[in-house]
Amino acid sequence: MTKADIVSEISKSTGIDKASVLETLEKFMETVKDSLASGENVYLRGFGSFIVKTRSQKTARNISKNTTIIIPEHKIPAFKPAKVFMEQVK
Amino acid sequence: MTKADIVSEISKSTGIDKASVLETLEKFMETVKDSLASGENVYLRGFGSFIVKTRSQKTARNISKNTTIIIPEHKIPAFKPAKVFMEQVK
Incomplete structure (x- = not known):
């Protein structure tokens, strides 16, 4: 849709x-x-919440170049479905 | 909000x-x-997609009753933010 x-x-x-x-x-x-x-979450009763999550710093490998890279701490948007939404989709 | x-x-x-x-x-x-x-996903360009994910069957322990319970395969609603949304929140 x-x-x-x-x-x-x-x-x-x-x-x-x-x-x-x-x-x-x-x-x-x-x-x-x-x-x-x-930085302000959004709460929609009966549907869910759009929230900000923090991903901590981590090291990752660039396999093709065989190097280690540091991914700094960053924020990501996420969605937590309400219980009624979960039940309806189950 | x-x-x-x-x-x-x-x-x-x-x-x-x-x-x-x-x-x-x-x-x-x-x-x-x-x-x-x-079972039909929803695609909103520039915002993200509401999709159905399938969780496979798994066994879980009820620690208080010390029993093993089987959680059957089920579906859950999920949201995948668009790249532009990720960039804006980073």
Whole structure:
């Protein structure tokens, strides 16, 4: 399912025009990204949480060049599905 | 950040009324859950993908009762952030 598919489905079932639905979803995704980029998690009851995880520094091998490289500590975005979501997919 | 915070932010920046924004987001989350429940992944360019992962069967120990339990193969919802999202949070 793509963004366009979701926009049509939402527009069809809510009666809200497609342009407004698309604009809302684009802004939603932008807001979630900006929130996590500024270190603030996003909690959506009944769906899940978008959270920031920290990956500690680690050494990795570049096999082709046979060298060791250090991957510095960094943050990654992650999603924790709500229990009801887990149950629905099980 | 909560659902209410996101609804106000989207409404403020798009000019779309809060009720329509909330209805769109609720329907979005419902559509994603239903899609994954029916085994169909959801791909949102520039944000990420909601996918179904399969966990194979495994044995686990119930330490308090000192018994072994079999956890059958099951599916879980997961989210793979897009590269641009990863870069923004790093």
